[in-house]
Amino acid sequence: VAYAPCDDITGVFAEVEKGRADYGVVPIENSTDGSITDTIDAFIGSRLRIINELLLRIRHHLLCRGERAAIQRVYSRHTVFGQCRRWLASHLPGVELVEVVSTTKAAERAAAEPHAAALASSDAATAYDLPILVHDVQDNPHNTTRFIVVGDPGKGAQPTGNDITTLMLSLQHRPGTLFESLIPFHDAGLNLLRIESRPNRQKPWEYLFFIDVAGHVHDPALAAAVERLRGSTSTLDVLGSYPRAVTALND
């Protein structure tokens, strides 16, 4: 398999949509920092579906060529800053945080500039020959990120008995529809794992809902619940049914 890095999440979706890659791997949720909204939003208007998920334990280190006291600027991704917020506030207060598109880019900048550091992985430290000044600066020692594999709709996974189905929907504009939309799952004994709302950029103060429910869309009970759901939704897409990741891999 050939791996091709992309600058950002939109870029990963674009490469797969254009057929230049068979699959894309993007982060969707972090155990400390919550949803990665760029990924959620990328499904709006995309034909791509979720094929699989994986959990990766994530460690961040402070990479810097100089002394800690001389650091004036730290480079990293926004989500990484979110996962190290308390550590940064207590150990590097007032230092400028510069958001770049990837932690690789952050290490590259820290290697090139005086008084600059990066929050990045040990691989990035090796690649740019940067010393690790402080190990494991993530606030939560069990910091884990859930990644999803996206691909064309035909590539969906078969049921395994321990699956997740992700739905994207917007509701009809009348009171009570948010609750109504959940009734079919409850009646079918299906466990709701997660509800995320994102602004509908076409309509101010209306939302798109992203719902994770335990089960596979090939299960008759779940398929029937999805059909019932159409009664209270104005749009409804099944973003995918895929095996649930049970153990976290190491970074």
Next chain:
Amino acid sequence: VAYAPCDDITGVFAEVEKGRADYGVVPIENSTDGSITDTIDAFIGSRLRIINELLLRIRHHLLCRGERAAIQRVYSRHTVFGQCRRWLASHLPGVELVEVVSTTKAAERAAAEPHAAALASSDAATAYDLPILVHDVQDNPHNTTRFIVVGDPGKGAQPTGNDITTLMLSLQHRPGTLFESLIPFHDAGLNLLRIESRPNRQKPWEYLFFIDVAGHVHDPALAAAVERLRGSTSTLDVLGSYPRAVTALND
């Protein structure tokens, strides 16, 4: 009334908690970019409650002393970048986006550095004597931010007939509790306006839920629904009942 600016949302909460300010005003949700998670997370472990809300129409401009073609770096807040993402991608592709704590700080930096610009308000342009190179670069022309006023619990508002109650809760760890937690509101005919989940930083992959429901906690029906809710929650806080903002003020 004396106004005191703070560097960030955590700072606003801290000033009010320490009694150095009677009230704090913080953004909680933007019509384009969604929830402001720093504000949601600030309620975890805080005694402050929501006293009021207000809607403000938000305009962002590109402030720069030089030519647009010479811009190498743009300063702003993360949320502002989120609200101008499409404009930036099509008009300033590849330019470095530097996250700072406020748009005031962004204008200050753009005024001091060559090849730097800021996304900020017209007030910031005036304050730092920066020309507005491009007006209204927000992707959504109706870009509106919902702010809340936070204060001590005793300062809550009386019912007005058009109120919102915000609840923060964590669920008992068994299947079906997310749905169960919504039943009392549905049974009481109360409209759920919004559900937001945030990671529970103490427990990986468990969530805190923030629920907005129409009504005031002094309404008997809502008070009874909240009491019923305790059956499926492991923690439950009423973050406040306050009058619903109906019209957006101009920036």
